Amino acid sequence: MKMLKNKRGEGYIFPCLMIVVVCMILSILIFFASSVSMVRITEKNSRIVLDSYVMQNSIQIYNSIKQGNDYTQSLDRDSYINALCDFCTLEKSGSFLYAYNEDGSLKYQMTLPVISFQKENTLKIKLAYTLYVPIWFDGKIVRYAIIPVTIYSSFNEKF
Secondary structure, three states, X not given: OOXXXXXXXXXXXXXXXXXXXXXXXXXXXXXXXXXXXXXXXHHHHHHHHHHHHHHHOHHHHHHHHHOOXXXXXXXXXXXXXXXXXXXXXXXXXXXXXXXXXXXXXXXXXXXXXXXXXOOOOOOEEXXXXXXXXXXXXXXXXXXXXXXXXXXXXXXXXXX
């Protein structure tokens, strides 16, 4: 076995510092990747619920198309929010929807979605909300990453 000549450990400071820096960079990359994944999943779930909302109102939409236009009088925001809460297991409190992990910690929160027309009274629907992803350090929320999300959905005739 080879004996070290310097027994004070001065040669280990730089490698230890590099390991800490690499670990910090990896943790930031992992957080970024998980946040992007969470945003994509949330957007996909919102789109699924929006398509389901359109399907539930398909009789009114079909009657509009039979008349030769895509006129729709109103959008029911509360029924969409309730369907989104049921589908994504979100909890509604005030003007936010909250998603929690299995251990009860906050996964993300989002503002109540605003569902509106792209063009007035047509079947071109726009959904907008803001997603707040918490940034955790030492078991406490330091900041929130704020991500605005907008989803467009329209009903197109195939004739």
